[in-house]
Amino acid sequence: MLLRSTLFILVTLVTILQAEDPPKYKTCAETSFCKTLRGQIPTDDLKLILDSFPNNAANQDSAVVKLKSSGGIACTLNIELLKNNLVRVKLIDGQYRYEIPEGIVLERKNQEIIKLNNSNDGTILTVVPYKKEDGQQQVIFNKNDSTLSFYYGEVPKVVVDISKIYLQKKAGNEEFAFNVSFKGAKQLYGLHHHAYNLELTDTVQKKDDKYIGEPFRLRNTDKVNFKADSTESLYGSVPVLYGYSPNSTSGIFVHNAAEQWVDLSKEAADPSAQFMVYSGSMDLFVLLGPHIEDVVQQFTYLTGKAHMPQIWTLGYHQCRWSYDTEDKVLDVMKNMKNNSFPMDAIWLDIDYTKEYEYFTWDTTKFPTAGNMLKTLGENHKKLVAIIDPHIKFDTTYPVYQGAKTNKYFVQNSDGTDYVGVSWPGKSSWIDFLNEDASKYYAAFYSDSNFHQNQTKILAGIWNDMNEPSVENRQDNEMSMPYELIHKYKSVIGLIDVKHGDIHNIYGLLHTMSTHQGLMARDNNGRRPFILTRSHFAGSQRYAAMWTGDNTPDWAHLKSSYSECMLSNLVGHVFCGADIPGFFEIEKKPTEVFVYRAYQAGIWLPFFRGHASKYAENREPYRYNETTQGLIRSAIRMRYRHIPTWYQLFYEHTQTGAPVIRPLFYNFSGEIGYNDHIMLGDNILARPVFEPDVKEVNVHLPGKGLYWYRIDGKSVKAYEGGTDTKINVENGESPVFYRGGSIIVTRDRDVMSTEEGSTLPLTVYVNLDKNFEAAGRLYNDDGYSFDYKQKKFLYAHLMFDEKKMLQVEPIGDQNHEDLTVVVEKVVVNDWAVLKDVSTHHTSDEDGNLFSNVDVVKALRSNGNKVLYKLRR
Numbered sequence: 001m002l003l004r005s006t007l008f009i010l011v012t013l014v015t016i017l018q019a020e021d022p023p024k025y026k027t028c029a030e031t032s033f034c035k036t037l038r039g040q041i042p043t044d045d046l047k048l049i050l051d052s053f054p055n056n057a058a059n060q061d062s063a064v065v066k067l068k069s070s071g072g073i074a075c076t077l078n079i080e081l082l083k084n085n086l087v088r089v090k091l092i093d094g095q096y097r098y099e100i101p102e103g104i105v106l107e108r109k110n111q112e113i114i115k116l117n118n119s120n121d122g123t124i125l126t127v128v129p130y131k132k133e134d135g136q137q138q139v140i141f142n143k144n145d146s147t148l149s150f151y152y153g154e155v156p157k158v159v160v161d162i163s164k165i166y167l168q169k170k171a172g173n174e175e176f177a178f179n180v181s182f183k184g185a186k187q188l189y190g191l192h193h194h195a196y197n198l199e200l201t202d203t204v205q206k207k208d209d210k211y212i213g214e215p216f217r218l219r220n221t222d223k224v225n226f227k228a229d230s231t232e233s234l235y236g237s238v239p240v241l242y243g244y245s246p247n248s249t250s251g252i253f254v255h256n257a258a259e260q261w262v263d264l265s266k267e268a269a270d271p272s273a274q275f276m277v278y279s280g281s282m283d284l285f286v287l288l289g290p291h292i293e294d295v296v297q298q299f300t301y302l303t304g305k306a307h308m309p310q311i312w313t314l315g316y317h318q319c320r321w322s323y324d325t326e327d328k329v330l331d332v333m334k335n336m337k338n339n340s341f342p343m344d345a346i347w348l349d350i351d352y353t354k355e356y357e358y359f360t361w362d363t364t365k366f367p368t369a370g371n372m373l374k375t376l377g378e379n380h381k382k383l384v385a386i387i388d389p390h391i392k393f394d395t396t397y398p399v400y401q402g403a404k405t406n407k408y409f410v411q412n413s414d415g416t417d418y419v420g421v422s423w424p425g426k427s428s429w430i431d432f433l434n435e436d437a438s439k440y441y442a443a444f445y446s447d448s449n450f451h452q453n454q455t456k457i458l459a460g461i462w463n464d465m466n467e468p469s470v471e472n473r474q475d476n477e478m479s480m481p482y483e484l485i486h487k488y489k490s491v492i493g494l495i496d497v498k499h500g501d502i503h504n505i506y507g508l509l510h511t512m513s514t515h516q517g518l519m520a521r522d523n524n525g526r527r528p529f530i531l532t533r534s535h536f537a538g539s540q541r542y543a544a545m546w547t548g549d550n551t552p553d554w555a556h557l558k559s560s561y562s563e564c565m566l567s568n569l570v571g572h573v574f575c576g577a578d579i580p581g582f583f584e585i586e587k588k589p590t591e592v593f594v595y596r597a598y599q600a601g602i603w604l605p606f607f608r609g610h611a612s613k614y615a616e617n618r619e620p621y622r623y624n625e626t627t628q629g630l631i632r633s634a635i636r637m638r639y640r641h642i643p644t645w646y647q648l649f650y651e652h653t654q655t656g657a658p659v660i661r662p663l664f665y666n667f668s669g670e671i672g673y674n675d676h677i678m679l680g681d682n683i684l685a686r687p688v689f690e691p692d693v694k695e696v697n698v699h700l701p702g703k704g705l706y707w708y709r710i711d712g713k714s715v716k717a718y719e720g721g722t723d724t725k726i727n728v729e730n731g732e733s734p735v736f737y738r739g740g741s742i743i744v745t746r747d748r749d750v751m752s753t754e755e756g757s758t759l760p761l762t763v764y765v766n767l768d769k770n771f772e773a774a775g776r777l778y779n780d781d782g783y784s785f786d787y788k789q790k791k792f793l794y795a796h797l798m799f800d801e802k803k804m805l806q807v808e809p810i811g812d813q814n815h816e817d818l819t820v821v822v823e824k825v826v827v828n829d830w831a832v833l834k835d836v837s838t839h840h841t842s843d844e845d846g847n848l849f850s851n852v853d854v855v856k857a858l859r860s861n862g863n864k865v866l867y868k869l870r871r
């Protein structure tokens with residue numbers, strides 16, 4: 001009886017969610033502060049001018065400029081120089097302005113400032129590092145035109161126009177705006193996350209004195225049926241903007257978690273942006289580059305890098321809303337296996353829980369979860385499950401009861417618990433800003449707190465709905481009101497913080513709690529795997545992200561490349577998009593679309609098949625033989641390259657470098673090829689994003705380079721600096737190796753990463769015009785944090801004109817029991833390949849390498865191992 005009535009309620013809830021009107025999302029004109037600030041120059045009484053410069057001084061922590069307005073505003077600009085050619089500028093006025101504590105978005109609790117000198121002649125204030133060798137940054141305030149300019153050496157890069165800073169004088173009106181321009185920049189990148197082209201375009205164009213378009217909006221939002229190619233806000237926000245040109249790049253990061261709208265203008269000589277911010281402090285970091293890779297490094301120095309993923313997470317994940325019984329889970333596993341599709345994990349969406357009570361199992365649908373996992377484990381598959389931040393309003397649910405008693409929920413302004421609606425119906429939301437509440441929630445991931453002690457069987461956790469998403473369709477745009485109250489535990493006790501001040505970091509705080517819980521559950525012995533929908537600058541330290549509930553169409557598929565390439569430039573390297581797409585659509589996606597989506601999806605760092613429960617089934621084995629064959633080859637292509645993915649993730653942990661890259665990251669000035677993608681700097685893929693095309697244009701960058709096309713039956717060499725038409729009529733999806741690179745692969749058809757982990761490797765030597773090549777190899781235990789103690793194998797691979805392959809360890813390492821076996825070395829040689837379409841391999845030399853244990857060789861020969869190859 002009980003079960004039946006429960007089911008009935010669930011069904012009605014879901015039906016209501018489906019049948020309701022589409023949610024209303026505001027435009028700038030409907031958002032009070034955006035309407036007030038857009039394109040506005042402060043009126044004379046609000047316009048800031050110089051009040052006084054600091055006295056000339058050497059060896060200071062900061063330089064403080066005093067500003068005032070004729071209408072009585074008095075404020076200071078606090079200028080600090082940080083390591084790595086960074087500058088921090090904070091504006092402090094008499095208003096209460098929320099400041100995000102360091103250690104949440106900024107990785108460090110204290111920023112590493114460098115000492116500075118400041119001097120002025122009454123008109124010009126100059127701020128430089130006290131010691132020349134500490135950095136190239138220079139800040140100049142020019143009283144005459146009220147500009148604050150940021151230089152790299154002698155080159156001006158970023159300018160903030162002080163006369164355009166918009167501050168309200170009225171108390172309680174904390175909104176602000178400012179205008180920033182990027183000297184000499186050609187393109188603007190950033191303001192992740194939007195489903196938008198990688199190159200951002202002008203938003204300030206007008207017709208009949210009215211704006212045609214909308215500014216980019218940064219407000220974490222559960223955006224139902226989001227459009228591709230739009231400035232509307234999505235699930236995550238990273239308020240950093242880069243001004244790019246081939247020889248000079250810089251950036252600005254707004255360290256503020258409130259809603260923002262950003263207008264861009266590319267009309268003037270220097271592209272510019274107007275940031276309009278709802279509340280909080282004007283706390284800016286200027287990233288002085290000088291080049292794109294430096295700016296990325298600076299931003300990840302500030303907000304942190306992802307830690308190593310467990311290696312299985314780089315494989316293929318299969319999800320659906322929902323595999324809601326043990327039988328369905330095992331059925332998916334069997335079908336994937338029977339049809340020879342490699343896969344590492346199956347995912348459980350909301351329906352595995354007992355009536356949407358997270359940290360519980362529905363034991364009628366999952367009566368023997370432990371046994372199910374055993375079967376999965378025997379097949380080398382993992383299980384990942386969803387856990388959302390809303391807590392069902394039910395006094396018999398322990399998670400609810402404890403949070404209520406301890407006042408761990410987000411509150412109304414009168415101190416009562418906020419109650420809204422989400423999957424369970426009436427729900428309250430954990431206040432993750434409150435450290436104690438966050439710890440409380442984290443503890444439920446432990447075995448003794450998780451229902452039936454069944455948490456360890458979850459190899460990963462999926463944090464969804466954490467914008468936070470609330471069923472408020474007509475107002476509050478699918479989230480909670482900004483007036484709600486969070487508590488922050490400070491040295492002087494709990495402090496009230498308005499939701500509007502921290503809206504954009506709610507999801508970040510949620511994943512911090514989950515990360516803490518999984519670390520504790522696994523005794524700090526395993527790298528947590530968390531997937532989050534909502535995210536902010538810094539979330540990369542805790543979780544992978546995906547682009548959310550997309551639609552299976554060509555526009556969204558293509559957009560996923562821009563979205564993930566951008567996320568990779570702003571620290572969020574572990575990015576993916578639902579393949580082939582989440583929502584149900586009127587006409588189901590064509591077979592061609594589906595295999596194209598897989599062919600594209602394999603080059604995104606996070607690779608998961610997912611679909612809504614209202615959509616037809618979209619697992620790979622649902623399609624016809626031809627389609628299945630193409631999907632299978634695509635997934636196998638992914639698995640072959642897992643050693644390269646893993647190496648690139650390691651390098652990200654060291655330098656912050658993106659794992660996937662737009663062409664221009666390594667090939668200066670190669671702008672706009674957003675249907676091309678690079679995995680590191682060696683592999684270039686150009687999947688097909690168009691229906692019914694016979695051929696695609698492939699742009700191979702780099703004059704004097706060679707590129708080897710490797711997706712066909714035979715390898716063919718092409719010259720760089722050219723555009724090439726490639727026939728794709730038979731389902732081809734072009735992939736190239738860069739000449740000059742050495743790429744390590746595992747050329748075995750394995751069914752999971754785990755199965756592959758002990759199998760030998762193949763080394764592809766791709767010769768450049770001088771018949772040389774170089775690459776790197778990384779490996780570790782695949783799951784623990786021991787790599788931080790240098791328990792890894794990391795080596796340079798070099799091949800020179802004497803036909804020697806050298807393997808040389810990079811830095812200290814301490815890899816007692818790691819072995820890497822190379823079974824084959826393949827030399828791709830343009831001199832042989834450019835006219836002939838045959839695979840030139842070193843098969844005859846295979847003996848030299850088969851079963852060579854590189855690690856042992858490394859040790860016994862000291863630092864270097866040389867292998868001679870015949871050409």
Ligand SMILES: *[C@@H]1O[C@H](CO)[C@@H](O)[C@H](O)[C@H]1NC(C)=O
Nearest residue numbers: 058059117128129130131132
């Ligand atoms: C900063 O000032 C000190 C003391 O005047 C001087 O010795 C030093 O050279 C200055 N630094 C720079 C980079 O000019």
Ligand SMILES: *[C@@H]1O[C@H](CO)[C@@H](O)[C@H](O)[C@H]1NC(C)=O
Nearest residue numbers: 122123124141142143144145
């Ligand atoms: C500032 O303005 C004054 C008066 O117009 C002028 O003499 C001076 O050269 C200007 N200085 C700069 C650095 O622009």
Ligand SMILES: *[C@@H]1O[C@H](CO)[C@@H](O)[C@H](O)[C@H]1NC(C)=O
Nearest residue numbers: 155184245246247248249290
């Ligand atoms: C970048 O190149 C442009 C045009 O080639 C040149 O005018 C500019 O000075 C260069 N900028 C830097 C910082 O080298």
Ligand SMILES: *[C@@H]1O[C@H](CO)[C@@H](O)[C@H](O)[C@H]1NC(C)=O
Nearest residue numbers: 179263264265268272273274
């Ligand atoms: C920023 O200010 C400049 C100079 O006044 C102006 O040309 C530009 O349009 C402004 N940018 C935006 C995005 O409003």
Ligand SMILES: *[C@@H]1O[C@H](CO)[C@@H](O)[C@H](O)[C@H]1NC(C)=O
Nearest residue numbers: 334335336337338339340621
């Ligand atoms: C296994 O797959 C083959 C096609 O590859 C199909 O004919 C067969 O029915 C499948 N068996 C099961 C048990 O699903």
Ligand SMILES: *[C@@H]1O[C@H](CO)[C@@H](O)[C@H](O)[C@H]1NC(C)=O
Nearest residue numbers: 447448449450451452453454
């Ligand atoms: C977990 O198991 C322990 C004993 O092994 C038991 O005392 C405890 O109640 C269990 N916890 C839950 C939440 O089921």
Ligand SMILES: *[C@@H]1O[C@H](CO)[C@@H](O)[C@H](O)[C@H]1NC(C)=O
Nearest residue numbers: 591592595624625626627630
């Ligand atoms: C099978 O799918 C392919 C695309 O992969 C399509 O071209 C073909 O028409 C489909 N065959 C049938 C019989 O539907």
Ligand SMILES: *[C@@H]1O[C@H](CO)[C@@H](O)[C@H](O)[C@H]1NC(C)=O
Nearest residue numbers: 293657665666667681682738
């Ligand atoms: C790509 O860029 C990185 C970072 O600047 C650099 O280390 C690497 O050598 C570049 N690769 C190529 C092929 O230019």
